[in-house]
Amino acid sequence: MAKPIIEVENLSKLYRLGLIGATTFRDSVERWWCRMWGKEEKCSRVGKKKLVISDGDFQAGPEPNTIWALKDVSFSVQQGEIIGIIGKNGAGKSTLLKILSRITEPTSGRAILRGRTSSLLEVGTGFHPELTGGENIYLNGAILGMRKSEIDRKFDEIVAFAEIEKFIETPVKRYSSGMYVRLAFAVAAHLEPEILLVDEVLAVGDVTFQKKCLGKMGEVAKQGRTVLFVSHNMIAVNHLCQHGIWLDKGKVQIRGEINDVVAAYLSKGAMKGGQRRWRNLEEAPGNENIRLCTVEILNSENKISSSLDRRYDFFVKIEYDIFYSLVGLRMGFALLNAEGVVIFSPNDAEDIAWHGRKREPGKYMSICTVPGGMLNSGAYTITIGADIVPGGAMLWEDNVLRFEIEQTGGLQSRAPDRLAGVICPSLEWHIDKLK
Amino acid sequence: MKANSSNQSPYEIVIEPNRKWFYIDWRGILQYRDLLFLLVRRDFIAKYKQTILGPTWFILQPLLTTIVFTIFFHRVAKVSTDGLPPHLFYLCSLMVWNYFANCLKSTANSLVANTNIFSKVYFPRLIVPLSSVISNLFTFGIQLGTFLVFYLYFKFFLQGSENIQPNLLMIIVVLPLLLVQAAAFSLGVGLWISALTTKYRDLVFLMGFLTQLWLYATPVIYPVSAIPAHWRFIMAINPMAAIVDFYRYAFFGTLALSSKYLFLSVVTTMVVLVSGLLAFNKVERTFVDTI
Numbered sequence: 001m002a003k004p005i006i007e008v009e010n011l012s013k014l015y016r017l018g019l020i021g022a023t024t025f026r027d028s029v030e031r032w033w034c035r036m037w038g039k040e041e042k043c044s045r046v047g048k049k050k051l052v053i054s055d056g057d058f059q060a061g062p063e064p065n066t067i068w069a070l071k072d073v074s075f076s077v078q079q080g081e082i083i084g085i086i087g088k089n090g091a092g093k094s095t096l097l098k099i100l101s102r103i104t105e106p107t108s109g110r111a112i113l114r115g116r117t118s119s120l121l122e123v124g125t126g127f128h129p130e131l132t133g134g135e136n137i138y139l140n141g142a143i144l145g146m147r148k149s150e151i152d153r154k155f156d157e158i159v160a161f162a163e164i165e166k167f168i169e170t171p172v173k174r175y176s177s178g179m180y181v182r183l184a185f186a187v188a189a190h191l192e193p194e195i196l197l198v199d200e201v202l203a204v205g206d207v208t209f210q211k212k213c214l215g216k217m218g219e220v221a222k223q224g225r226t227v228l229f230v231s232h233n234m235i236a237v238n239h240l241c242q243h244g245i246w247l248d249k250g251k252v253q254i255r256g257e258i259n260d261v262v263a264a265y266l267s268k269g270a271m272k273g274g275q276r277r278w279r280n281l282e283e284a285p286g287n288e289n290i291r292l293c294t295v296e297i298l299n300s301e302n303k304i305s306s307s308l309d310r311r312y313d314f315f316v317k318i319e320y321d322i323f324y325s326l327v328g329l330r331m332g333f334a335l336l337n338a339e340g341v342v343i344f345s346p347n348d349a350e351d352i353a354w355h356g357r358k359r360e361p362g363k364y365m366s367i368c369t370v371p372g373g374m375l376n377s378g379a380y381t382i383t384i385g386a387d388i389v390p391g392g393a394m395l396w397e398d399n400v401l402r403f404e405i406e407q408t409g410g411l412q413s414r415a416p417d418r419l420a421g422v423i424c425p426s427l428e429w430h431i432d433k434l435k
Numbered sequence: 436m437k438a439n440s441s442n443q444s445p446y447e448i449v450i451e452p453n454r455k456w457f458y459i460d461w462r463g464i465l466q467y468r469d470l471l472f473l474l475v476r477r478d479f480i481a482k483y484k485q486t487i488l489g490p491t492w493f494i495l496q497p498l499l500t501t502i503v504f505t506i507f508f509h510r511v512a513k514v515s516t517d518g519l520p521p522h523l524f525y526l527c528s529l530m531v532w533n534y535f536a537n538c539l540k541s542t543a544n545s546l547v548a549n550t551n552i553f554s555k556v557y558f559p560r561l562i563v564p565l566s567s568v569i570s571n572l573f574t575f576g577i578q579l580g581t582f583l584v585f586y587l588y589f590k591f592f593l594q595g596s597e598n599i600q601p602n603l604l605m606i607i608v609v610l611p612l613l614l615v616q617a618a619a620f621s622l623g624v625g626l627w628i629s630a631l632t633t634k635y636r637d638l639v640f641l642m643g644f645l646t647q648l649w650l651y652a653t654p655v656i657y658p659v660s661a662i663p664a665h666w667r668f669i670m671a672i673n674p675m676a677a678i679v680d681f682y683r684y685a686f687f688g689t690l691a692l693s694s695k696y697l698f699l700s701v702v703t704t705m706v707v708l709v710s711g712l713l714a715f716n717k718v719e720r721t722f723v724d725t726i
Contacts, residue, residue, distance in 0.1 A: 099450060100450065
């Protein structure tokens with residue numbers, strides 16, 4: 001067998017957490033001074049207080065407040081393989097891609113890329129608003145590693161793909177956001193590297209254009225190029241890739257056929273049984289302000305269940321502790337189907353009674369009623385999240401619960417087969433005999 | 436990170452930590468040379484789009500400064516210009532100084548200002564400061580043209596121009612080399628500062644002030660003859676002193692620095708450039724992690 005086109009050997013990357021790196025000259029002088037006189041560094045003292053990673057965690061680095069974003073990751077990829085990389089937020093997917101695209105260096109280990117490599121971590125990198133569409137095609141193409149002669153050759157094709165023929169002499173700052181994205185992706189889609197590293201850039205643009213891009217990438221695959229594709233969109237991953245790598249906490253969990261990898265990823269972590277409870281406060285998701293206690297799925301009879309009748313309402317009950325008064329807290333969840341697509345993500349700001357009201361320390365419950373006759377049958381997972389507006393995320397926990405919506409037919413007498421569609425709402429129909 | 440050319444594919448890339456400290460990806464820079472020129476073009480177009488006067492600003496800017504300098508330093512403060520017409524004296528010095536200051540300003544910012552690009556795509560980072568140094572050459576060219584118009588007018592159409600003694604050989608042979616030296620020196624200082632600003636943002640605020648001070652430490656608004664002979668050695672450590680002075684010597688024939696100072700300035704330039712390249716090279720590998 002030929003040498004693999006990508007070889008990754010024990011690749012590790014250590015990140016520092018928090019503000020431990022000196023950010024001003026004063027900090028540097030202070031650290032140096034402390035080291036000279038053998039005193040404890042102020043920066044590290046501040047750091048220790050905010051210890052996020054406990055020592056027992058295998059992701060914890062050699063020093064306090066360091067974390068292995070990647071730890072001893074090894075795999076190899078043969079030419080022509082299209083590999084999907086999946087995993088939770090913070091699993092190390094983006095770090096891996098950043099190292100392979102030479103944006104940053106690994107802490108240890110090495111990787112060999114045997115081919116011309118282009119990375120697509122974002123579309124439209126380096127677009128300048130004052131330049132025209134045409135000028136930006138050249139600039140962006142060159143930034144992505146194309147030679148000028150190559151862009152000359154593909155220029156018309158890129159313009160046609162982006163559907164911006166009329167606006168080629170217009171500065172891109174006057175473009176609509178749709179045109180902007182189309183142009184940006186058109187340049188990227190015409191890269192012809194032997195190895196393509198793609199982050200979730202497909203999450204942009206309208207649906208028709210996304211399809212066009214997916215098609216273009218499928219074409220790329222057929223031409224024998226090697227693609228590493230990081231995504232949360234399980235449909236896209238399933239559609240594009242034959243093989244997958246599931247990264248979890250900086251390690252490779254599974255490397256194999258894409259179907260197996262996706263299935264393993266989706267079923268992991270989501271407990272069956274309709275209830276998830278954190279007994280130990282320290283381990284519960286959250287921070288010093290808020291911690292999750294219990295998350296439950298209740299069926300229409302108020303019983304905990306992980307198997308629901310699609311015709312009837314069900315409830316998502318979230319119990320949590322608040323330790324400091326919080327204003328503007330939004331507790332909510334995201335409902336994901338088996339393909340990992342977010343169906344909806346409601347939050348408790350809908351409760352008018354608590355609008356603008358402060359939540360004093362104490363135990364709270366937020367409960368959401370999900371109407372029956374809306375979701376299609378299948379497996380779903382729930383991700384819990386809370387944030388403060390304005391302010392930012394307070395907690396985030398993927399795959400908290402997993403449940404099934406059972407195929408039970410419609411409200412009246414619908415045939416018991418599964419209808420196509422992401423959702424399957426019970427809509428009002430009316431039939432008249434006209435003649 | 437290093438590129439290895441010895442194996443079968445010309446593009447084989449080995450990604451490793453702790454690359455040798457003197458390793459610079461020259462081959463990569465060569466591969467991305469088209470990007471270099473496109474960035475130069477971008478700088479030029481983007482700078483003056485949507486300004487009414489466009490590139491005329493390149494001409495107006497030194498002219499206005501010259502008028503201000505003539506009023507304050509020549510008329511009010513009575514700073515000597517070695518008997519030369521003050522406008523010409525300032526215009527000549529400012530043309531060289533501005534090139535240095537503009538290059539310094541744009542190269543010093545190159546890592547922090549382009550973080551959004553550098554954190555998304557790889558190309559040899561050195562391309563960005565290099566493109567700044569090149570794109571500022573256009574400004575210099577226009578200002579040189581402006582200066583030459585005034586210079587020829589003074590030389591051939593006005594009385595009292597006997598003490599303007601141009602040295603043609605110097606103008607044609609040495610001045611381009613001195614310009615390259617100014618480019619190299621500003622690049623060296625700029626690389627140092629851009630490497631340091633990734634860690635110490637304070638420098639961003641200091642930069643404007645430092646450039647201002649540097650202007651006064653360089654014989655731009657005063658001739659070298661105004662400096663006592665035993666201090667000139669100190670002054671000449673700053674390579675810009677010799678560069679500005681030799682520009683004036685070439686056009687006006689007023690030498691005050693001996694060529695040993697020129698040699699000193701070349702040595703300083705080399706040291707700053709090489710150390711700047713190394714400092715930049717060390718920082719660019721992982722700066723996106725901490726910025």
